[in-house]
Each structure stands twice: as structure tokens, then as C-alpha cells.
Amino acid sequence: MTEFGLISKIRTAFPDLPEGCEGIGDDCAILPQRDGMQTLVSTDMLVEGTHFLLRDIAARDLGWKSAAVNISDIAAMGGYPKASFLSLALPPSVSESWAEEFIAGYRDISLRYGCPLMGGDTTRSPERLCINVAVLGEAPQGSARKRSDARSGDLVCVSGPLGDSAAGLDVILSGCSRGELEQQLVNRHYRPTPRVETGLMLASWSEVHAMMDISDGIGSDLRHILDASKLSARIDCARLPLSDHLLAYCSRRGLDPLKFALSGGEDYELLFTASPSARARIEQEGLHVIGELLPSDSCGQILWEGGSMPDYKGYTHF
Amino acid sequence: MTEFGLISKIRTAFPDLPEGCEGIGDDCAILPQRDGMQTLVSTDMLVEGTHFLLRDIAARDLGWKSAAVNISDIAAMGGYPKASFLSLALPPSVSESWAEEFIAGYRDISLRYGCPLMGGDTTRSPERLCINVAVLGEAPQGSARKRSDARSGDLVCVSGPLGDSAAGLDVILSGCSRGELEQQLVNRHYRPTPRVETGLMLASWSEVHAMMDISDGIGSDLRHILDASKLSARIDCARLPLSDHLLAYCSRRGLDPLKFALSGGEDYELLFTASPSARARIEQEGLHVIGELLPSDSCGQILWEGGSMPDYKGYTHF
Numbered sequence: 001m002t003e004f005g006l007i008s009k010i011r012t013a014f015p016d017l018p019e020g021c022e023g024i025g026d027d028c029a030i031l032p033q034r035d036g037m038q039t040l041v042s043t044d045m046l047v048e049g050t051h052f053l054l055r056d057i058a059a060r061d062l063g064w065k066s067a068a069v070n071i072s073d074i075a076a077m078g079g080y081p082k083a084s085f086l087s088l089a090l091p092p093s094v095s096e097s098w099a100e101e102f103i104a105g106y107r108d109i110s111l112r113y114g115c116p117l118m119g120g121d122t123t124r125s126p127e128r129l130c131i132n133v134a135v136l137g138e139a140p141q142g143s144a145r146k147r148s149d150a151r152s153g154d155l156v157c158v159s160g161p162l163g164d165s166a167a168g169l170d171v172i173l174s175g176c177s178r179g180e181l182e183q184q185l186v187n188r189h190y191r192p193t194p195r196v197e198t199g200l201m202l203a204s205w206s207e208v209h210a211m212m213d214i215s216d217g218i219g220s221d222l223r224h225i226l227d228a229s230k231l232s233a234r235i236d237c238a239r240l241p242l243s244d245h246l247l248a249y250c251s252r253r254g255l256d257p258l259k260f261a262l263s264g265g266e267d268y269e270l271l272f273t274a275s276p277s278a279r280a281r282i283e284q285e286g287l288h289v290i291g292e293l294l295p296s297d298s299c300g301q302i303l304w305e306g307g308s309m310p311d312y313k314g315y316t317h318f
Numbered sequence: 319m320t321e322f323g324l325i326s327k328i329r330t331a332f333p334d335l336p337e338g339c340e341g342i343g344d345d346c347a348i349l350p351q352r353d354g355m356q357t358l359v360s361t362d363m364l365v366e367g368t369h370f371l372l373r374d375i376a377a378r379d380l381g382w383k384s385a386a387v388n389i390s391d392i393a394a395m396g397g398y399p400k401a402s403f404l405s406l407a408l409p410p411s412v413s414e415s416w417a418e419e420f421i422a423g424y425r426d427i428s429l430r431y432g433c434p435l436m437g438g439d440t441t442r443s444p445e446r447l448c449i450n451v452a453v454l455g456e457a458p459q460g461s462a463r464k465r466s467d468a469r470s471g472d473l474v475c476v477s478g479p480l481g482d483s484a485a486g487l488d489v490i491l492s493g494c495s496r497g498e499l500e501q502q503l504v505n506r507h508y509r510p511t512p513r514v515e516t517g518l519m520l521a522s523w524s525e526v527h528a529m530m531d532i533s534d535g536i537g538s539d540l541r542h543i544l545d546a547s548k549l550s551a552r553i554d555c556a557r558l559p560l561s562d563h564l565l566a567y568c569s570r571r572g573l574d575p576l577k578f579a580l581s582g583g584e585d586y587e588l589l590f591t592a593s594p595s596a597r598a599r600i601e602q603e604g605l606h607v608i609g610e611l612l613p614s615d616s617c618g619q620i621l622w623e624g625g626s627m628p629d630y631k632g633y634t635h636f
Contacts, residue, residue, distance in 0.1 A: 006417055006440050010404070013425045014435045021401070021436060029437035031401060031454070035353035041437055043452060045405035049444040083339070083349060086328070087363035087450050099324055107331045117332045118339060119347035119359055122324050125446070126367040132405045132439075132450035134361055136349070 042073030063105025074137035078203025166264020237307030360391035381423025392455035396521025484582020525596035555625030
């Protein structure tokens with residue numbers, strides 16, 4: 001069974017949600033409040049050996065990243081984070097000082113985003129470290145942007161450069177020596193910056209329709225929007241924003257930067273769609289138009305102009 | 319480092335919460351809403367090999383129990399559950415049909431309490447099954463009962479029989495043959511019934527002060543109330559409610575029922591304190607007065623009259 005197969009079974013088991021609620025199928029669940037606001041909830045589990053290796057990531061970075069991935073989900077709906085809840089199953093191999101460093105990194109990002117840790121659970125694990133974070137956020141009623149909100153003719157846009165995190169992972173896995181350039185890419189992998197402020201801005205624009213964060217890679221994530229909105233897309237690969245760090249690293253090592261940008265995950269930039277009338281506004285804000293949405297007759301297809309994704313599979317944890 | 323040592327470090331790292339918020343230190347966190355209600359949040363992680371063994375528990379029971387322990391935390395504050403979020407890290411040893419049965423059990427309890435699963439995460443685990451559940455609940459502003467709300471002179475009360483779950487665990491671990499009696503006790507261990515309706519009723523009584531659920535055992539849990547409220551207690555062991563099943567099982571096997579009632583965890587009954595003026599009302603509802611709270615000069619002490627707890631340690635997962 002694949003990850004998405006199990007999620008689909010769970011979704012089928014819970015068909016009827018209370019009015020105004022949105023459950024499985026987006027970055028966050030949505031629960032209406034009585035006061036004109038919506039509660040947003042995101043949760044993610046990170047398992048040693050599946051998502052990270054303890055020998056590769058510093059405790060402080062892992063603390064940051066554990067909260068970051070969920071804060072990014074709140075950003076992806078156009079909300080702001082309010083509180084987080086941390087569950088930790090610690091194996092005997094994890095020392096007290098490791099745990100303290102982890103909490104310090106978790107605190108770093110919590111302070112950065114004004115999102116205090118308000119509860120959780122700590123327990124023992126026989127072998128592997130397991131981390132679960134749940135983040136509660138909020139957005140004004142009706143302002144949370146869903147994957148299913150995209151419209152035919154919309155521009156496809158991203159908030160920042162793609163591929164840096166995947167190149168950072170390449171640095172880590174290749175074990176190559178790390179100059180300042182390599183370290184910058186590694187930092188993008190270990191210390192992603194959720195785009196909360198950008199998400200809030202975009203959610204205040206009526207021209208912005210669908211939104212999500214790029215966690216699995218642009219190809220896989222864009223497909224979620226297309227599936228939910230029953231549309232196709234054309235992407236101009238020459239317009240994918242690539243950082244100078246990525247270009248320099250790839251040039252130095254004879255690698256294809258487009259491969260990182262197209263198939264690499266964990267950038268945590270925002271992927272959104274907007275009316276063509278918003279193009280000037282989007283570009284003024286330093287955001288990037290990379291393509292457009294097409295009608296549904298070729299449902300779910302992505303035309304990658306100027307690039308190809310032959311061996312692209314995206315991240316799947318099953 | 320103990321579980322409580324780590325929690326204390328985390329608490330120190332997040333000293334300042336927004337106004338009206340309550341964080342670590344109770345069954346649930348409390349976040350105020352703008353509409354006169356409070357959001358309650360509870361989260362728990364269950365790890366294979368620490369909290370359960372796959373060969374001992376049916377998938378459907380584990381699905382039920384995973385949600386039950388968090389719904390019970392909402393009940394313990396006097397709230398009602400609104401939605402749950404399930405993270406699952408599945409090892410290769412877990413089959414598709416096992417996962418479906420787990421979801422069926424999770425659905426059973428979700429329907430029973432009107433608490434739909436609205437999101438989560440699924441991923442792979444190298445060896446061990448790991449489950450995290452977060453439940454969101456709600457209570458009217460100011461009605462959530464905290465551990466620190468107890469007052470000197472309060473009656474100490476429980477909502478139902480103690481020790482059944484621990485006796486059920488004894489049946490499982492001893493591998494003894496299971497008649498109807500033994501199976502009833504095992505069911506109390508695997509399918510605990512959160513006391514949501516009772517918690518809501520008690521939260522509507524002004525005489526009820528502190529409340530929590532009994533997850534680690536009455537000795538350990540009562541101590542949390544005493545620590546938070548800076549009081550002591552006298553417990554009359556002859557008044558601890560014991561079920562006929564527990565008495566029959568212990569009689570048959572030559573065991574001490576009081577040992578299960580005093581030191582066994584996971585009953586998920588409510589432990590609460592109330593003004594002496596509420597005694598008649600409490601007993602009319604079939605709830606049980608088991609002792610009283612004493613002033614703080616012997617802070618944190620529990621006097622167990624008619625019983626002793628020589629080797630009592632409570633559950634600690636570190």
C-alpha cells in the first residue's frame with residue numbers, strides 16, 4: 001500500500017465532516033470558529049532512518065526543521081501559526097545534551113514565528129528517534145487558500161528559488177568538502193524558512209486562488225493542485241527561479257541545476273496560482289511566474305517546456 | 319534524564335505564553351478563542367515496544383485506544399472533543415489489512431464521541447510502529463478544570479472503578495486462559511472509555527475544582543494535583559471503587575485487588591476534587607468520594623489509610 005493509498009482509505013472512513021470543516025487533502029485541516037476566524041491544523045511525523053540520520057543532522061537543526069515543516073503548512077494556507085505541540089520518542093542513544101540542543105533549535109524557530117510550544121508528549125523509543133509536531137494556526141474565515149481553488153488560465157507561481165534544499169542534501173550525501181557555498185545549501189536543507197509573511201500577503205489578494213507549500217518537489221506538489229482543481233499546466237522551465245548558490249554548485253560539480261529544481265523536495269517555498277491580472281503585482285513583490293493552468297481536457301498533465309522530468313518520482317515515504 | 323525532567327526543561331524554554339493561554343502542565347493546553355470558548359489540545363505518542371506489543375493487541379483495539387487516551391484528556395478538562403489528527407509511521411511488518419483494521423477501530427471511537435479524524439501524516443518506519451494522535455476539543459471560557467484548581471478541604475473523588483485495566487494487563491502478560499471474566503478485564507485495558515459526558519457534567523458544577531484523568535495510576539496522578547495545588551491528601555483505601563470483575567479475578571488467582579487499584583494505570587476514569595457540599599450530588603450520580611485534601615503544611619504527601627503503596631512507582635516512560 002502506498003502512502004496515498006492509505007490516506008485515501010482513511011478519507012473514505014471519515015466521509016462526513018461538520019459544516020465548514022475541511023479534512024484530509026490539503027496542507028492543513030480547517031475548522032470554523034464562531035468569531036469569523038478559522039482554525040488551521042497541520043501535523044507531521046519525522047522518523048530516524050526514514051526522514052533523517054542522527055549522524056548527519058545537528059540536534060539544533062533538527063529541532064528547527066521539525067517545527068518548520070508544519071509552520072510552512074500553515075503559511076501554505078495563508079494563515080499564521082499560533083501554537084505548537086511536540087511529541088518526542090527518545091531512544092537510549094540520545095543524550096540529555098542532545099535533547100537540550102534539539103529544544104534550543106525548536107525554540108529558535110518558535111520565537112522567530114511567535115508560535116510557542118504549548119504541549120506535547122515525551123516517551124522512550126526502543127531504537128529510533130521519532131518526532132511528531134502539530135501546529136495550530138488561524139486565518140480569517142474564508143481566506144485560507146486550498147489546493148482545489150485553482151482556475152483555468154491562472155498563472156502558476158512560486159515564492160522563491162527551487163532546488164537549493166535538494167542540492168544541500170546532495171552535499172550531505174556526497175560527503176564533499178564544505179566551503180561557504182556548500183554550507184549555504186546545507187543550511188537551506190536543514191533550516192528551511194517557512195514563508196508565513198508571504199502567505200499572509202498572498203491570502204489578502206483576491207487574485208490568488210490555490211496555494212500550497214513545496215515539500216515533495218514542484219512536480220509532485222503541482223500535481224496535487226491539478227488533481228484537486230481538475231486542471232492541467234504548462235511550466236516554462238527557463239522561468240524556474242534558481243539561486244546563485246545552486247548554479248555555482250552545479251557548475252563546479254558538473255550537475256544539472258534543473259534536476260534539483262524540478263525533482264528536489266523540501267524547499268518550503270509557496271506554490272500558488274493567480275489571475276493573469278495579478279502578474280505585475282506578483283513580479284513587483286519579487287515572486288516568480290513559472291507557467292499557467294490549462295483547461296481540464298488533459299486533466300492532470302504537466303507540460304514541462306524547456307526541460308524534462310524523465311526519472312522524476314517525487315518523495316513518497318512508502 | 320527522566321520524562322518529567324525533559325518536560326521541565328521544555329517548560330523553562332517557553333516561559334511566556336500569550337494571555338489566557340495555558341501550556342505544559344495539564345492534561346490539555348488551553349487557547350482562548352474570541353467567542354467565549356476555549357480550544358483544548360491534547361497529544362500522545364505510542365511506540366511499539368514501549369507502549370504496546372503488536373503480537374498482544376489487535377489492530378482494531380489499538381486504533382480505538384490511540385484516540386481514546388487523547389479524548390480522555392479532553393474529558394479530563396471538562397471539554398468535548400471536536401477533531402483528531404493521526405500520524406502513523408508504519409514498519410514493513412504491518413500489512414494493508416492490519417492498517418485497515420486499525421483505522422476501523424479508530425473510526426469506532428471517533429463515531430462514538432462525534433470526533434472526526436480531520437488530518438494527519440503517514441510515513442514509513444524502519445522497524446517499529448509509531449502512532450501520534452492530537453485531539454482538539456472545546457469548552458466554554460473559564461470552565462476547563464485544571465490540576466491547580468484544587469482547594470484545601472475538597473473531597474477527592476473518582477468517576478469509576480480502578481484497577482481493571484491493570485488487571486487486564488496482568489491477564490495479557492501472564493498468558494492465563496481467558497474466560498468471560500478475564501476478557502472483560504482485557505477489554506478495559508484495550509478499549510478504555512473516556513468519560514466525556516461525566517467530565518462535561520462535572521465542569522458544569524461550580525463545586526468541582528480540579529480534574530484530570532487517571533492514566534498513570536491514582537497515586538501518581540493525584541500527586542500531580544497536589545503538586546499543582548500545593549496541598550496534601552488523605553485517601554481511604556476502603557473507599558476505592560473496585561469492580562466485581564477485579565474482585566473475582568483477584569480472588570481466583572490469589573492477588574491483591576488494592577495493588578491493581580492503587581498502582582495500576584490506564585483506567586481513564588476521572589479524578590476530581592470538589593467542595594464537601596457536593597457530596598450528596600456526587601454520590602447520587604454514582605461517583606465515588608475516596609478521600610479529602612489537607613492543607614499545604616505537609617505539601618504533596620498522600621496518607622493512604624487502610625492500604626499501603628510500598629513498591630508503588632507509577633508509570634514513567636523513561
